[in-house]
Amino acid sequence: MQNSLLEALPPAELARFAHHLVQVELERGRLLYDPGDQIDHIYFPHDGVISLMTLMENGQAIESTTIGPEGALGLMAAVAPRQSLSRAIVQTPLRAARISAERLREAWDDCPSLRDLVDRHTEALYGHAIQSVACNALHSVEARFCRWLLTCHDRISTDTVALTQEFLADMLGVQRTTVTAVARSLQAKGMIRYRRGVVDIIDRPALEALACECYGVIRDTYRRLLGPASGSLNGGRGDRAQGG
Amino acid sequence: MQNSLLEALPPAELARFAHHLVQVELERGRLLYDPGDQIDHIYFPHDGVISLMTLMENGQAIESTTIGPEGALGLMAAVAPRQSLSRAIVQTPLRAARISAERLREAWDDCPSLRDLVDRHTEALYGHAIQSVACNALHSVEARFCRWLLTCHDRISTDTVALTQEFLADMLGVQRTTVTAVARSLQAKGMIRYRRGVVDIIDRPALEALACECYGVIRDTYRRLLGPASGSLNGGRGDRAQGG
DNA sequence: CCGCGAGTGTCGAGTTCTCGACAGTGAAAA
DNA sequence: TTTTCACTGTCGAGAACTCGACACTCGCGG
Numbered sequence: 202m203q204n205s206l207l208e209a210l211p212p213a214e215l216a217r218f219a220h221h222l223v224q225v226e227l228e229r230g231r232l233l234y235d236p237g238d239q240i241d242h243i244y245f246p247h248d249g250v251i252s253l254m255t256l257m258e259n260g261q262a263i264e265s266t267t268i269g270p271e272g273a274l275g276l277m278a279a280v281a282p283r284q285s286l287s288r289a290i291v292q293t294p295l296r297a298a299r300i301s302a303e304r305l306r307e308a309w310d311d312c313p314s315l316r317d318l319v320d321r322h323t324e325a326l327y328g329h330a331i332q333s334v335a336c337n338a339l340h341s342v343e344a345r346f347c348r349w350l351l352t353c354h355d356r357i358s359t360d361t362v363a364l365t366q367e368f369l370a371d372m373l374g375v376q377r378t379t380v381t382a383v384a385r386s387l388q389a390k391g392m393i394r395y396r397r398g399v400v401d402i403i404d405r406p407a408l409e410a411l412a413c414e415c416y417g418v419i420r421d422t423y424r425r426l427l428g429p430a431s432g433s434l435n436g437g438r439g440d441r442a443q444g445g
Numbered sequence: 446m447q448n449s450l451l452e453a454l455p456p457a458e459l460a461r462f463a464h465h466l467v468q469v470e471l472e473r474g475r476l477l478y479d480p481g482d483q484i485d486h487i488y489f490p491h492d493g494v495i496s497l498m499t500l501m502e503n504g505q506a507i508e509s510t511t512i513g514p515e516g517a518l519g520l521m522a523a524v525a526p527r528q529s530l531s532r533a534i535v536q537t538p539l540r541a542a543r544i545s546a547e548r549l550r551e552a553w554d555d556c557p558s559l560r561d562l563v564d565r566h567t568e569a570l571y572g573h574a575i576q577s578v579a580c581n582a583l584h585s586v587e588a589r590f591c592r593w594l595l596t597c598h599d600r601i602s603t604d605t606v607a608l609t610q611e612f613l614a615d616m617l618g619v620q621r622t623t624v625t626a627v628a629r630s631l632q633a634k635g636m637i638r639y640r641r642g643v644v645d646i647i648d649r650p651a652l653e654a655l656a657c658e659c660y661g662v663i664r665d666t667y668r669r670l671l672g673p674a675s676g677s678l679n680g681g682r683g684d685r686a687q688g689g
Numbered sequence: 690c691c692g693c694g695a696g697t698g699t700c701g702a703g704t705t706c707t708c709g710a711c712a713g714t715g716a717a718a719a
Numbered sequence: 720t721t722t723t724c725a726c727t728g729t730c731g732a733g734a735a736c737t738c739g740a741c742a743c744t745c746g747c748g749g
Contacts, residue, residue: 255579258658263582265575280564286572286666320524323567328530330574331509335499337582338507338618342706365726374582376707381727397715397726414502422530585735609696620737625697641696641745 204245204298205271205427206318214312221304227295229363233274234285240278242299246270249295250356252372253287262288263374264349266329269356271423276319278302279309292364293357321426328422332415340413342375343383347412349373350393350402355420360402387411448489448542449515449671450562458556465548471539473607477518478529484522486543490514493539494600496616497531506532507618508593510573513600515667520563522546523553536608537601565670572666580659586619587627591656593617594637594646599664604646631655 207215207222222245227233234240236256244251250269254262265287268274277283279302309316336345349372353362366384370377384400387393392408394401402408409416451459451466466489471477478484480500488495495518498506509531512518521527523546553560580589593616597606610628614621628644631637636652638645646652653660 253575255575257579257583261583263579265578277564277568281561283568286568287575317525320521323571324521324527324530327567327571327574330571330578331497331499331531333578334509334574334581335501335507335618337578339501339505367726374579377727378708378729379706381729382706385728395727611696621697622699622738623736625699626736629698639697 203247203270204273206273206322207245207298209314209318209427209429210312211314214308214314217311218300218305218308221300222298223300225297225299227291227297229291229294231291231295233289233291235288236285238285240275240283240285240302243276243279243302243305244268244274245298245300246273246356247296247298248356248358249297250292250353251295252290252292254290254372255286256288261374262371264372265333266326267292267352269352271427272322272326275302276322279305279315279319281306293353293362318427325423325426328426329419332419332422336413336415337374340415342373342379343386344411344413345373346380346383346387347408348416350400351405351408351412351416352419354402354405362400362402363398364400365398447491447514448517450517450566451489451542453558453562453671453673454556455558458552458558461555462544462549462552465544466542467544469541469543471535471541473535473538475535475539477533477535479532480529482529484519484527484529484546487520487523487546487549488512488518489542489544490517490600491540491542492600492602493541494536494597495539496534496536498534498616499530500532505618506615508616509577510570511536511596511600513596515671516566516570519546520566523549523559523563525550537597537606562671569667569670572670573663576659576663576666580657581618584657584659586617586623587630588655588657589617590624590627590631591652592660594644595649595652595656595660596663598646598649606644606646607642608644609642 225244227249233244233251246269248270250267251274252264253266253268253274255265256262268289274289275283275285282302336348340348346369349369350362353364354360366380367377370380373380384393384395387408388395390407392402392404392411394403469488471493477488477495490513492514495512496508497510497512497518499509500506512533518533519527519529526546580592584592590613593613594606597608598604610624611621614624617624628637628639631652632639634648634651636646636648636655638647
């Protein structure tokens with residue numbers, strides 16, 4: 202059990218629905234939800250990344266936010282039945298705990314810490330989204346490319362990311378040729394190495410220097426709202442931690 | 446009382462906190478929150494627009510989402526104390542009902558419909574944000590300019606919008622010269638007329654044709670989640686409406 | 690009345706990214 | 720081994736937008 206949300210729950214609450222959790226392994230590219238789909242299952246990743254993509258009328262899909270081990274997919278359906286607003290696809294090989302949304306809703310009233318955690322998670326996801334709004338309007342493809350790599354790197358256990366340039370171009374909402382140009386530039390600087398469908402991260406500090414501030418802002422938002430000192434375990438109001 | 450959320454509440458629930466609501470009128474440009482500010486008041490607009498802006502390290506601010514009469518500002522603080530993630534400024538002269546977040550939290554446990562409505566509002570706001578993520582990455586300044594005008598037009602009672610090109614450039618995250626060029630183009634087509642700090646909307650259908658799909662998507666998301674048939678008033682699960 | 694300042698018009702060089710096209714290449718399948 | 724196809728490299732014209740600069744003008748205050 203490595204999902205942060207599940208780990209943060211008091212054992213007594215976790216016990217109320219743990220027997221409904223199913224451990225699953227999902228392959229890269231697996232489609233979990235499309236816009237309008239009823240959210241029937243909630244996924245708590247242990248490692249790996251799920252991309253949430255906004256689908257346009259012409260079929261183009263662009264990444265809006267991501268879900269990793271610090272969060273969960275479909276958590277809004279823990280409160281009440283909900284439809285997905287995004288396309289959700291598995292980005293990297295994924296290990297996750299899955300639960301029927303209905304089963305989780307049945308435990309809802311008896312799980313105050315879970316409710317609090319879900320609220321904070323929702324807020325963090327919103328923070329992720331509004332930072333991406335700014336990022337897409339203001340930052341270069343190169344900076345966004347680096348941010349994307351770093352975010353992915355944080356959530357997997359290796360320095361090797363399996364992805365094609367074509368796929369990344371879709372994520373970022375740009376042409377493949379643009380991604381190719383950026384990738385070559387980064388490789389020339391010795392920051393990454395890549396071959397067909399694989400990117401190796403060589404010099405992470407350099408990537409951090411080239412990435413936009415959004416990388417750190419989003420990471421810190423999750424930490425602040427869902428981290429150990431967020432007050433989610435000692436019941437709400439008090440902020441006795443030393444800060445942020 | 447014209448705010449949709451307040452109007453949608455059962456009178457019994459509204460009565461639990463209505464005596465704490467204060468009617469306020471706020472001038473254009475008024476700063477309500479900056480990132481990190483404790484959310485001490487919640488605003489339910491009757492007419493007018495509040496812009497939520499993501500603030501970057503260099504001080505640049507770009508609009509991420511907006512709040513109008515169909516929503517409320519700071520609603521996440523109705524659940525538990527929260528800090529603002531955005532800068533919130535009054536976009537057009539605003540009439541709103543304001544309540545202390547703490548007072549609303551006191552009524553929280555006794556207001557199931559309010560809780561449901563807040564959940565739906567949060568989801569709609571998130572939907573707004575992820576659509577803007579895609580929009581900023583994929584759509585032209587002209588299309589976004591039109592979307593912005595339409596969204597604003599929907600929420601005020603006149604065909605005249607008070608805004609400078611410089612301000613709109615900030616909202617959209619582009620250069621003022623770009624906004625000027627687009628504005629001139631739209632005026633040449635007879636769709637708008639403008640003078641110093643004022644834009645008149647002449648041909649709304651033409652603006653709708655030029656705006657990107659995001660305008661309609663966001664509007665429909667709010668309607669679906671917060672509209673009369675959303676099930677928020679008859680207590681939850683059942684979807685007995687004819688749907689859509 | 691004048692002066693000031695915010696808001697707008699415009700210009701032009703430069704950069705980034707688009708978009709279509711086609712060639713090269715590596716890895717897996719036949 | 721050969722074939723095949725997905726993935727990458729590259730080119731070039733063009734569009735969109737940036738960025739700095741400066742002139743103009745409207746409306747307000749002195």
